[in-house]
Amino acid sequence: MTGFVSLEGKRALITSGTRGAGAATVALFRELGARVLTSARSRPDTLGEEMFVGADLTTAEGCATLAAAVRGRLGGVDVIVHMLGGSSSPAGGYAALGDADWTRELDLNLMPAVRIDRELVPAMVAQGHGVVIHVTSIQRQLPLPGATTAYAAAKAALSTYSKSLSKEVSPKGVRVVRVSPGWIETEAAVRLAERLAKEAGTDYEGGKRIIMDSLGGIPIGGPSKPEDVANLIAFLASDRARTITGTEYVIDGGTVPTA
Known part of the structure; x- marks a missing residue:
C-alpha cells in the first residue's frame, strides 16, 4: 500500500490496537504517516506510552477517558477506526443467553462506538472533514445460532447505527464506512x-x-490475515476513498453467499 496510499499528517484513533487486526492497522497507519493513538485495558511492551491509552471501553467512563486523551494528545482527530469487538457468551443458542450476556455483548460491540462517536464526531463536523470506520462482522449476516447470536445481533446494530450516522454527517464532510471481516x-x-x-x-x-x-x-x-484487513481500512481512511461513504466492505474470502 505504501506509495499508493498516504495517511501523512492524519490524526488517527484506533481502538483495540494491541492485537490481531487492530495491531496490524496501527502499524500500517504509522507506516503511512499517521499520528496514531490506540487503546486497550493494558499496554503491551511493543507500544510506547505516547501512543497508548489504558481504558475499559465497555464503560462510559472509559470512553470519556479515551476521548479526552485524543483531544489532549492529538488536538483532535481526522480518522476514527472502531476495531473493538468480540464475544464471551456461552454456547447453547438463544435459551442459554441471559440478560447479563446480552448486556455484555452490546457493551463491547456497539456502545463503545456510539459513545466515542458522540464525543469526537462533532469536532470532525466542525472542522469539515473526517472519516469514521466501524468494523462490523459477517456474523451480522451469517450468525451461528449455537454460539454467536448475541454477538451477531450487536454487530448488526453497529452496522445499522453506522449507516444512520453516515446519512447524518456525510453532507457535512465526514465519511462513515463499515468494514465487515470474516474469519481472520x-x-x-x-x-x-x-x-x-x-x-x-x-x-x-x-x-x-x-x-x-x-x-x-x-x-x-x-x-484473511490481519494485514489484509488493515490494508482495506487504510485505503478507506485515505483521500483515495474520498467519495466512499455509507457503505460496507466485506472481506471474508467469499464466505457469505451472494447472488
Whole structure:
C-alpha cells in the first residue's frame, strides 16, 4: 500500500490496537504517516506510552477517558477506526443467553462506538472533514445460532447505527464506512484452531478446516490475515476513498453467499 496510499499528517484513533487486526492497522497507519493513538485495558511492551491509552471501553467512563486523551494528545482527530469487538457468551443458542450476556455483548460491540462517536464526531463536523470506520462482522449476516447470536445481533446494530450516522454527517464532510471481516487468522484464531485440532486428533490445518466448515466454507481456501484487513481500512481512511461513504466492505474470502 505504501506509495499508493498516504495517511501523512492524519490524526488517527484506533481502538483495540494491541492485537490481531487492530495491531496490524496501527502499524500500517504509522507506516503511512499517521499520528496514531490506540487503546486497550493494558499496554503491551511493543507500544510506547505516547501512543497508548489504558481504558475499559465497555464503560462510559472509559470512553470519556479515551476521548479526552485524543483531544489532549492529538488536538483532535481526522480518522476514527472502531476495531473493538468480540464475544464471551456461552454456547447453547438463544435459551442459554441471559440478560447479563446480552448486556455484555452490546457493551463491547456497539456502545463503545456510539459513545466515542458522540464525543469526537462533532469536532470532525466542525472542522469539515473526517472519516469514521466501524468494523462490523459477517456474523451480522451469517450468525451461528449455537454460539454467536448475541454477538451477531450487536454487530448488526453497529452496522445499522453506522449507516444512520453516515446519512447524518456525510453532507457535512465526514465519511462513515463499515468494514465487515470474516474469519481472520489472529493469535486467538490460531489458538482456537489448535484446540479444535487437538480435540479432533488432527493437525493445525485440520483445525482450520473445522472452522471453515462451520462457516460453510471459504472459497479462497483460507482466512484473511490481519494485514489484509488493515490494508482495506487504510485505503478507506485515505483521500483515495474520498467519495466512499455509507457503505460496507466485506472481506471474508467469499464466505457469505451472494447472488
